[in-house]
Amino acid sequence: MLVCCHQRVFLVLWLISSLCACGRAVEPGTAEAARSTPTHPLALAQRATPVRVPPPPMGWSSWNSLGEGVNHDVIKAEADGLASLNTRITSGARYEYVNIDEGWWRSGQRDESGNFIVDTTQWSGGMQAIARYIHGKGLKAGIYIDAGPRGCGKRADGTHFVGSDFAYYDHDFLQFAQWGFDFVKVDFCGGAAENYDPQTTYRSIAQAIRRAYSQTGQLMTFSVCDGGTVPTNKSFPDYDEGPWVWGAGVGTMWRTTRDIAPDFGSVTYNLAGNYHPEGQHTGYYNDPDMMVAAMGMSAVHDQAHVSLWAIAGAPMILGNDLAKPLAADTASLLTNPEVLAIDQDALGLQGLLVAQSGRLQVWAKLLAGTAQRAVVLFNNSARDAPMTVTWEALGLVPSSQATVRDVWAQKDLGRFTASYTAPNVPAGGVTMLAVSGTDSVPAIWEPGLLAGGAAYSRCPACPGGEKVTRLGRAYFRGSASTARGGFVEIGYVNDRAQTAYAQLAMNGKRPTTLAFPPTGGDGRVGAVTVYVSFQAGSNMLALSNADPSIPAPDIGYVVTVGGPVPVASAISTAH
Ligand code: GLA
Numbered sequence: 001m002l003v004c005c006h007q008r009v010f011l012v013l014w015l016i017s018s019l020c021a022c023g024r025a026v027e028p029g030t031a032e033a034a035r036s037t038p039t040h041p042l043a044l045a046q047r048a049t050p051v052r053v054p055p056p057p058m059g060w061s062s063w064n065s066l067g068e069g070v071n072h073d074v075i076k077a078e079a080d081g082l083a084s085l086n087t088r089i090t091s092g093a094r095y096e097y098v099n100i101d102e103g104w105w106r107s108g109q110r111d112e113s114g115n116f117i118v119d120t121t122q123w124s125g126g127m128q129a130i131a132r133y134i135h136g137k138g139l140k141a142g143i144y145i146d147a148g149p150r151g152c153g154k155r156a157d158g159t160h161f162v163g164s165d166f167a168y169y170d171h172d173f174l175q176f177a178q179w180g181f182d183f184v185k186v187d188f189c190g191g192a193a194e195n196y197d198p199q200t201t202y203r204s205i206a207q208a209i210r211r212a213y214s215q216t217g218q219l220m221t222f223s224v225c226d227g228g229t230v231p232t233n234k235s236f237p238d239y240d241e242g243p244w245v246w247g248a249g250v251g252t253m254w255r256t257t258r259d260i261a262p263d264f265g266s267v268t269y270n271l272a273g274n275y276h277p278e279g280q281h282t283g284y285y286n287d288p289d290m291m292v293a294a295m296g297m298s299a300v301h302d303q304a305h306v307s308l309w310a311i312a313g314a315p316m317i318l319g320n321d322l323a324k325p326l327a328a329d330t331a332s333l334l335t336n337p338e339v340l341a342i343d344q345d346a347l348g349l350q351g352l353l354v355a356q357s358g359r360l361q362v363w364a365k366l367l368a369g370t371a372q373r374a375v376v377l378f379n380n381s382a383r384d385a386p387m388t389v390t391w392e393a394l395g396l397v398p399s400s401q402a403t404v405r406d407v408w409a410q411k412d413l414g415r416f417t418a419s420y421t422a423p424n425v426p427a428g429g430v431t432m433l434a435v436s437g438t439d440s441v442p443a444i445w446e447p448g449l450l451a452g453g454a455a456y457s458r459c460p461a462c463p464g465g466e467k468v469t470r471l472g473r474a475y476f477r478g479s480a481s482t483a484r485g486g487f488v489e490i491g492y493v494n495d496r497a498q499t500a501y502a503q504l505a506m507n508g509k510r511p512t513t514l515a516f517p518p519t520g521g522d523g524r525v526g527a528v529t530v531y532v533s534f535q536a537g538s539n540m541l542a543l544s545n546a547d548p549s550i551p552a553p554d555i556g557y558v559v560t561v562g563g564p565v566p567v568a569s570a571i572s573t574a575h
Contacts, residue, residue: 388421
């Protein structure tokens with residue numbers, strides 16, 4: 001847990017440490033401004049309202065149930081199925097995307113201008129016709145391609161499907177946008193075969209998608225499908241180089257693991273490989289793969305699978321065949337509004353593993369609102385078991401009272417002090433809870449040196465009456481009693497109509513790109529929350545604008561907020 005130091009002690013420590021830090025905090029040759037006024041205490045009431053970040057995409061993809069057997073009629077039937085599933089969701093988020101995976105470009109040929117030759121016996125009316133049909137159902141349409149010249153799967157004649165390539169990116173992504181697609185998944189089988197560097201490749205594709213947008217006005221959600229194996233290091237997963245490290249600001253979501261299969265060992269393997277909570281924030285998502293619920297696992301495993309994807313805040317892309325009539329229990333499994341709301345929570349964070357004993361795991365997710373947490377008690381053992389979650393593990397005041405709700409049953413369980421014990425979590429299954437308690441007091445990060453043209457300016461709506469403007473780079477110093485991770489909330493102003501961006505670096509480590517959605521044109525302060533790693537003692541957080549041509553937000557404050565406390569040990573895949 002983080003320690004909120006006494007204000008005066010903190011101020012003295014800050015002054016001492018900022019004096020020591022001067023030499024290394026400011027880059028040579030950049031303008032610098034030291035804050036002259038003492039920092040302010042931050043009352044809870046002064047914190048900004050959280051800004052909703054884009055939620056993890058929800059939808060359906062063809063791959064798990066149809067493989068390469070995609071065509072106009074089957075996709076049409078699946079779109080009908082998804083639209084009808086949506087009518088069973090009584091409130092909140094609904095499934096949105098109908099994604100056509102590999103197999104749509106059967107010919108693999110281009111005309112003399114480089115245009116895809118689409119088999120019109122497979123796609124009557126062409127690709128734009130199926131996109132139009134999907135849109136007509138109130139849904140969005142997705143398509144698929146490889147980053148390299150060769151696809152992953154093989155066609156009926158034994159040859160590989162065909163992908164895109166550097167020379168075609170501009171053409172191909174413009175074409176997808178012109179056809180009306182809203183989502184594109186880009187695989188890396190051909191990229192790996194060519195020994196392409198995933199990061200460089202996907203950045204080029206992101207640029208092509210941006211250019212397609214500026215030419216057509218068609219926004220496409222970019223799904224990166226590289227599980228993190230880089231050509232120079234074939235070990236899997238390549239922890240330091242995977243898209244969870246560089247994906248934020250490149251794609252909306254990125255695969256983290258190998259392909260899922262409809263067996264529970266595969267589900268838990270992908271859950272473990274997807275555990276990169278520092279990578280998932282402000283609308284960028286780790287992707288443990290399309291779902292295999294309702295594809296032959298037991299009802300208990302299916303429910304665990306959906307719960308674990310929801311607590312992870314993972315993209316909820318269904319894979320089961322929706323053209324067939326759905327059994328009533330399958331429909332309830334996929335349409336529980338409270339489970340979907342946990343997945344789609346406004347903060348967009350990944351749930352953390354907060355306790356582990358053998359094959360019993362407690363997962364918890366920080367939710368928007370005051371002192372709200374979601375919890376999954378996951379019993380991956382062979383016997384039913386009681387399981388306990390403590391408020392301390394959830395980052396709530398340990399001895400306080402909290403209300404507990406069973407999310408699947410949609411039933412309040414009562415008020416409990418310090419912990420809750422579920423009497424009987426089924427073998428291979430879960431109990432999923434919503435807990436509403438009392439948060440610890442947030443600890444302010446002291447604003448310090450500025451560089452690169454950044455300056456303090458008046459901000460009546462900011463807690464301290466000032467904000468950092470014209471990033472540049474701004475440093476904030478905070479204290480932690482642990483080397484485990486925790487949550488920081490960043491109050492900011494972005495009065496443009498578009499999202500602004502800044503990079504966050506903790507203690508000089510590799511930065512991640514944060515997105516700051518608009519806060520409105522009237523100087524209002526909004527907030528986003530990010531999971532970061534700490535070192536015990538003093539920590540330095542830098543926010544900077546890596547590219548001056550991209551608008552950055554003004555920064556009003558940084559505070560550490562209470563949230564689930566991760567276990568120290570590495571996650572066990574327990575499958
Ligand atoms: C790869 C991807 C899958 C699917 C197939 C298609 O294996 O990881 O999700 O797209 O290719 O061949």
